[in-house]
Amino acid sequence: MAFNLASVSTGTCLRAPRIILLGVEKIGKSTFASEANNPIFIPIRGEEGIDAIPVSKFPVVRCYDDLVQCLSSLYLEAHNHNTVVIDSASTLEPLVWEDVCRKEGNVDSIEKVGGGYGKGYLEALSRWRGITEGLDALREARGMASIIIGHVKSKRFDDPCGPSYDTYQFDINDRAANLLYRWSDVILFCNTKVVVQSEKLGFNKEKHRGIDITGGSRFLYTQKRPAHPGGGRGVFGQLPHELPLSWANFMDAVQAVSQRGSA
DSSP states (O other): OOOSGGGOOOSOOOOOOEEEEEESTTSSHHHHHHTSSSEEEEEBTTOOGGGGSOSEEOOOBOSHHHHHHHHHHHHHSOOOOOEEEEEOHHHHHHHHHHHHHHHTTOOSOGGGGGGSTTHHHHHHHHHHHHHHHHHHHHHHHHOOEEEEEEEEEEEEEOOTTSOOEEEEEESSOHHHHHHHHHHOSEEEEEEOOEEEEEEEEETTEEEEEEEESSSSOOEEEOSOBTTBOOEESGGGGSSOSEEESSHHHHHHHHHHHHHHHHO
16 A cells, blocks of 8 residues: 555545443343344353354354454455454453463463562463454454443442542453453443432431333443443534443434534
């Protein structure tokens, strides 16, 4: 490719999205991803929920090299899949660490790689970059979208600008989470709606309990809030904060923003 003024382009382009899909347990993350455009799943050891969904899937990945083979086959072999889904990053991380431990000194803990001091976690980033580069190659060569599913954990956040609070966070190492966040085009969060009711017990004590106020409805959140991650670039940064949890609703919102921008 020539890099000169003749190669300069203008305007916008909506490419196959790179999605990080996070949410609480059993909320419907895999079901949401299965509704994407002609998906194929790469199930990771420890994730068997996809077995109940009639969707194309590879055999269960049991090591990092298995995942590399899956991505390579999608790149090299003929197929008609439009979306690749890794389910999930949370169960993939132990396989990444096992690969690092085996190939970088044959140690039994990520904490021992390179003599410790966090070197194992830094080395693990090279594997995560390999994954994102493989997904990017599929987007460039085959126009494939990517969805990386992840679980969340609740963690206290000490806000330097105000009171501390609990927030949902990607339940993988912070360095890996930040790498995937930067790589993605959009970060989506799935949850229900809950309100907390307090009950006086006497002696200045209270009992708190969460109540689902929607009767089991599930929602997709597209923007970052104190309670959860989210956000996107371009069109994906202009979506409504809250949508019903379904791929059709998500794509309708993307289409509406795209049409508004081109009007």
